[in-house]
Amino acid sequence: MAEAFLVQLRRRGVERLFVNSGTDFASLVEAYARRKDSGLDLPDVVVCAHENLAVSMAHGSYLGDGRVQAVMLHTSVGTANAVCAVFNAARSRVPVLLTAGRTPLFEHSMLGSRDAPIHWAQEMFDQAGMLRELVKWDYELRDGAHVQDVVDRALDIATTEPRGPVYLSLPREVLAGPVFGPQDAAAPALPSTAHPDPAAVARLADHLASATFPVIITGDAGADRRAVPLLAELSERFGIAVVESGVRHVNIPADHPLHAGYAVGEVLAEADVVCVLDLDVPWLPGSSTPRADAVVVQCGPDPSFSRYPMRTHRTDLTITANVTALLPALTAALAERAVDPGRADRLAARVGGWRERRARLLETESAAGGPITKAFLNTALAQVRPSDAVVVNEYWASPEILGSTVPGTYFGTPPAGGLGWGLPAAMGVQLARPTTTVIATLGDGAYMFANPAACHQAMAMHHLPVLTVVCTNAHWGAVQSSALRMYPDGHAAGAPELSPLARLDPAPRFAAYAEASGGLGLHVTERAELVPALQRALRTVQDERRHVLVDVECA
Structure with missing residues (x-):
């Protein structure tokens, strides 16, 4: 049945399957191992070492090519790790078919039944309940004869406006079971867009x-x-x-x-x-x-x-x-x-007054001295960025300063604001648009939330030359600013030091994450170093096709 499931995904236009594998993947492992002999056309596997990475990469791939994506997670624990990324996809109306293995139903006597101690502890009464509020539809595949209809139903709901993620759980015994009946029916009609009255x-x-x-x-x-x-x-x-x-x-x-x-x-x-x-x-x-x-x-x-x-x-x-x-x-x-x-x-x-303000800001920041500010960081990026380069922003990149003119070249943080989205989303865009220069603009907090070791390892594995620029200021800006907005005359506003709830120091040397996976890591502390560093980074991703991280110490 696993082969029938994968074939049906490919028939319906799903080109990639983002995965973080577990014991529930045994039948998929066998299906891909058999591919040379079976000759079946299956989705390309995109291996991800964390569920946030998998779902957010799928999110970014949809932004890149507009096609529905598919993800398979590891049972209940993988679903739990993915909830934040699913929240982002739901509020951004991104159509993703989320699938997850289900802990084996049977304790013995069936192919796929429980054969490891973890299969008892991982079972939940309602696995899909973790994300039912966020998805448009959830279901469990109960028999191989149903696989084509279930996949078609899932994709139809995901792509019907308003679009969004759907969730399908796949018990291990069902994935290992046989398929009965024809599996070659014509594709269902695609849902049309909503036209106005x-x-x-x-x-x-x-x-x-x-x-x-x-x-x-x-x-x-x-x-x-x-x-x-x-x-x-x-x-x-x-x-x-x-x-x-x-x-x-x-x-x-x-x-x-x-x-x-x-x-x-x-x-x-x-x-x-x-x-x-x-x-x-x-x-x-x-x-x-x-x-x-x-x-x-x-x-x-x-x-x-x-x-x-x-x-x-x-x-x-x-x-x-x-x-x-x-x-x-x-x-x-x-x-x-x-x-x-x-x-x-x-x-x-x-x-048109905002354009005049932008021009004055660019001129002022270019001439100013002192530490690197977010405004100067934007000014430097605006100076070196190719007009067709894609910016995936989770923090500091200002649409006002960057002044994008080409459709599809700027993607901002989802409305839900689930941190850790930006870097894997940029990787997904790069996967969907392999010849495009993709730049991820992050704060240090968002970068750490993205599981950077897993992200850079995936960049190396899947040959994704993403340029990541991290604004490192060793604090949660949103936490501090929120407190000051609510209590402008309060104790936090008058305190000589940053609130401990907003601190992220000491800041790691983030460039080492990229270097550990064969990328180029640069560390910038002075204004005069920034533009040359960004120019070097762009040459590296464009000419060497190697991922780069620029760690910028900001005020």
């Missing part, structure tokens, strides 16, 4: 056409790269400003004349029509909200974010639709309406 589009077009200061807020519209030129055309043609918030993708080129920057509060004060494109938190209700007389429209495949227990952001019109389907419909509707032809020029003059 024409009447709702017409209402939105009316609001946008008559507005004085219309604004689109987004952070995820560029998850489908086809949406980027569509949004750029809509904005420029009809004079609609676009502001990015919680940026996780390139949604509109940073040099677009109507790109309104990244500070939502600055535009909400003036906007009379606010259109939110598939963004879970378009503003922070405690600090900024749309004007009372503004029209607010929420759009997306799940515009209410129904899997979030609470979300009460205001809406006057809600449109359920795939963004890539909505934008052409909205463009067509606006083309039939009278729109002030001078609005685009007036808005462009009003919203």
Whole structure:
């Protein structure tokens, strides 16, 4: 049955199987060993030495090529290790088929029954319960005759919008058992995207056409790269400003004349029509909200974010639709309406201030001395980064300073914020786009959460020349800043030293992790060293195809 399962994955377009193996993999080991004799077309195995690495690499591979991915974990304990990464995939709407072996059902007398002491301790009453709240569907394969239907059902649900992970447990005896009946049925029809209600589009077009200061807020519209030129055309043609918030993708080129920057509060004060494109938190209700007389429209495949227990952001019109389907419909509707032809020029003059601030910051940081700051680190990366290089950011890379213009070249931290995502996700992007330069930008905390020894070992094993740049400041910035926001006049704010709850010192020499697996490790402490180090790192990943880590001591 293991062979039938693997064959079905490959038939349905799953090219890779990310694995962290255990005793439940015996039948898969045999299937891959038999491949030369069987001639079966099976998914390529991507071995990962930790479950967070496996699931986050699959996440990154989906970002890289847009194809559904598959992961197999080791029973209950592997599933437990993967929950944080599954959380990230769920909130990012990433379609991954998560499978895990199940501790053998039988104690004896069947092929695959329990043959090691661990098989008693690892069994759970409800293994899937650990992540049931995060996946769209969970099931257990009960018989080999069912394998084709079960795989098809899992993939269908994972790829139906809003997309997301699904979970399938595989008892060892079932994997070892025979398959009965035909296993060559035609593939099921792929689920179509959600198209908008024409009447709702017409209402939105009316609001946008008559507005004085219309604004689109987004952070995820560029998850489908086809949406980027569509949004750029809509904005420029009809004079609609676009502001990015919680940026996780390139949604509109940073040099677009109507790109309104990244500070939502600055535009909400003036906007009379606010259109939110598939963004879970378009503003922070405690600090900024749309004007009372503004029209607010929420759009997306799940515009209410129904899997979030609470979300009460205001809406006057809600449109359920795939963004890539909505934008052409909205463009067509606006083309039939009278729109002030001078609005685009007036808005462009009003919203371009952030580019001037960026230029001043780049100039100031380039000329400044002293320790390396995050702003200077961004300035240096912006100076050396090829325009088509992909940045996978988990901490310090600023979309505002980097100014990305090419769709699919920036991926930001998932909304769930489960640490340890960035480095393995960058590896997954590299796997999906082998000729692309991929740069992982991390803080020291996020890097340590990623199980760096496992990550660099996998880079060597799978020939993934990722450039990793770690901003090492030996503290949890989010922990300290959160305390100061809540208690600006409190004891922590007045303390002469960093809170012990936010400290990460002493900082290890992270470059050694890369060197231990055959990569290049660089350690930078001075501003003058940074650009040459990044240039050397880029030459190494591009010319030698070898992974590099640049450990940068930051203030």
